[in-house]
Amino acid sequence: MLGALVVTLLLALYVWQIAGRAVALIGTGAPVAIFIGVGVAVIPLVVIFLIGKEFHLAATVQRMADTLAAEGGLPVDDLPRSPGGRIDRAAADEAFVPYREAVEADPQDWGAWYRLAFAYDASGDRKRARSSLRTAASIFRSVHAGA
Template sequence: MSGSEGGPGAAGADGGPRSRRGIPRGLPGALAVTALLALYVWQIAGRGLAMLRSGEPLLIGIGVGVLVIPLLVIGLIAREYRLAATVQRMADTLAADGELPVDDLPRSPGGRIDRAAADAAFEPRRAAVEEDPDDWRAWYNLAFAYDAAGDRGRARAALRTAAGLYRR
């Protein structure tokens, strides 16, 4: 999620925010994995339907399970694509307003963010969310502060909160 990973805070060759032109770096891979999953679901669905048609109670039960699990996976993937699209729209809005977070924290020679600097940058972001918990911009910035601090789980949760507020 940090700018060094090509996320919304990434800079273009000129140092400014990257424009929306071209295909995002991760999109071809995500589409390829999704296509493979679709092929897998199609194959599994055929097997599940065959089990349902067998008339055997045990096979019918297994067939239902075989059909339900891929549907759950498809739902989770759709949820992630929706989040990614919303995060991109939020980043575009922030970039247009000149408020896109910049990853300028000091790093070790190996590229790791200095923990003390990340912790210091985190506090104002947390305070902004406490001050206005309905501000999607504050949650977006908090997500990137969590990411810099190495807490990817909370970063993702904060992005989900920001996206929910943004969609209102």
Template sequence: MRNRKGLIGAVVVTALLAIYVWAILGRARGLVSTGEPVGIAIGIGVLLIPLLVIGLIAWEFWLAVTVQKMADELAAADELPVDDLPRSPGGRIDRAAADAAFEEHRARAEEHPDDWRSWYHVAFAYDASGDRKRARAMLRKAAGMYRAERKAPR
């Protein structure tokens, strides 16, 4: 069985958020039920924030499930990214080596722009280079391509 600590942590945090949202919904309902225009406006605003948060969390869970499916498929094909970059004694990845590896993955992705696997590898190369924002963007791109490939008629 795979290590599920991350999933368990995410579920626990989401459950705590659900309790928070439940409490907020009660407050928002109370504000709206006052009948006062200001109370109604504040109540609606209080409702929108948790709904936005719930939507964002659902989106992240959807991404996580897709990335796990992608990783499982890559693992089955023995194509998972390998973390073999040289490290300092403190454990930091050698920046020059990470940049060189990134260039290899970027070039492969440019050669195969419609292959989600290449963008998945670019995402992990960005992560190794320390650019988490672009790494997430590339994971989202790869996940979108993966989902589209699964929906396409064969």
């Protein structure tokens, strides 16, 4: 968490500098500089949006983990590992099957999607893990709207 905050603060400094350059370009009054300044001003807005989106996801993932922990439904990390700490891929792929089947049986179960995300991660498929976590978060938010 501390690392994320430090990186976010550094990024905020960068965004501040970019925004300052955009304002300076727009302030020149030259049409080309104004056009470039407006284009540069978009960068901080996109960065702020993406950071907000990631923090929102992180907060939702934490709420999901807390909910599953209270229910005793967190995925158990008991996969065999190499001496260096890497998860055995074959074991991860084998353990993946019941998580996938749980999602197929009930595609609206956010807990199943959450556990599937961690199964994908253990299998080394980070892209699908992230996608599954986003699906879990979306379902969780719809179920717990206003909570």
